[in-house]
Amino acid sequence: MATQKPRILIADDEKNIRFTMTHALERSGYEIAAAVNGEDALKQLEAAEFDLLLLDLRMPGMDGMEVLREAAERYPGTRVVIVTAHGTVENAVEAVKLGAADFIQKPFSPTEIRDLVAQILDRGHIRTEEAHDYATHLALAKRSINQRRLAAATAYVKQAIAADPGRPEAFNLLGVLQEIEGDRHGALKNYRIALDLNPSYEPARRNLSRSGEPPIPGTLSLG
């Protein structure tokens, strides 16, 4: 079984996106199947076993969120990556709460989708319930920042805060994200929250003193 190729199902109503994803992934040696809508995706999940489902949230007919709900319940061995349009992060966050392993925003480069799929498949069979802890969300957030996947990073940071609102690291990262996105005011606020929670938390102190003045170039401290 270990030598079997990982099987990936791509569910997207746009031909372009199915083509782009297939093209990027088949060269990594995966076995790829495509579904043109939600109903088709569930039919294929029923007919054969898949390691990964790449799922567009917005499809005509049965939408991605319903597919995700069904898939998470009936096929827990299939991990789900949500494919979203730019600016629809709220839905993606909702999807991660429903059990999606990760999400990727359109447009994406071939390298980006390949790396993400490889990471998810490598992550092994960590069940999503186990992954819902502070440290995991924090690690996923840092990884996303380093990959410049800022929307994903923000979603993870918020989950980390929800998991444990009493620790400084996540607030510091939230500040970093706001600073990257140009919201200096919000950033300062979160650096201060991090410092209030733990006055000796060095990364937040550095970020605060660096960004407290009119923009000074310097390195953002991820902690």
Added chain:
Amino acid sequence: MDRSDLYIIVAGCGRLGARLASELSRTGSSVVVIDRDPSRFAALTAEFSGFHLTGDAIEQEVLRSAKIEQADCFLATTNQDNINLMLAQVAKVIYGVPLVMARIYDPLRSPVYERLGIDTISPTELSAQEFLRMITARAGLEPASALRNGR
């Protein structure tokens, strides 16, 4: 680099942008085309299998949502020289895109930008060269009066 691994951003989906985006996509590159006017995307051919993004490429937020920091190549093909040059500089200097090219109508501006590492293509210059080449080729063959009389 493997051609089908290239991630290419085309800013401006006019006749040139649409043509380039369609051809690059057809030959296997992953292409994102940006235009302020979504009706422009109709000019892409059926073979285009990339992404399109509606927005003004001079806004950094738009460039970031196109994931410019991952791009291997950036083509500035709006219909304005100044915009193309600005976009090309942003792509080169701020985001460090390895290959940046801009369409420039006014050939006199080209040398300045070539010094900055931005390749420019001037349709004016290319057409002029082609006109001159044809004139030279013809001139040696027949007198104009003979051509006009249809011989």
